[in-house]
Amino acid sequence: MFILSLTYLKGNDEADKYMEPHMAWVKEGYAKGWFLASGRKVPRTGGVVFACGDRVELEAYVAADPFTIHGIASYEVQEIALTIVVDGLEALKA
Helix, strand or coil: CEEEEEEECCCHHHHHHCHHHHHHHHHHHHHCCCEEEEEECCCCCEEEEEECCCHHHHHHHHHCCHHHHCCCEEEEEEECCCCCCCCCCHHHHC
């Protein structure tokens, strides 16, 4: 499993200009079966995506995010090896 942590490099007004294409990118990540959960950081300084799949493919996909292309945010891709999860979230360990 991976945590994709994005941090805004520009203000929220600039991020809002690219939010619609970014959200289309997010939805496509879910359609591909790669994204498991996502949301904004609080306070709103970026976001987080819990993802699964191949690291090389995920990193290439991150590079195609409109937020990346337009310099709105940078990503940290962190792989984690979950060993324990609550009932119902076993898929996270895959």
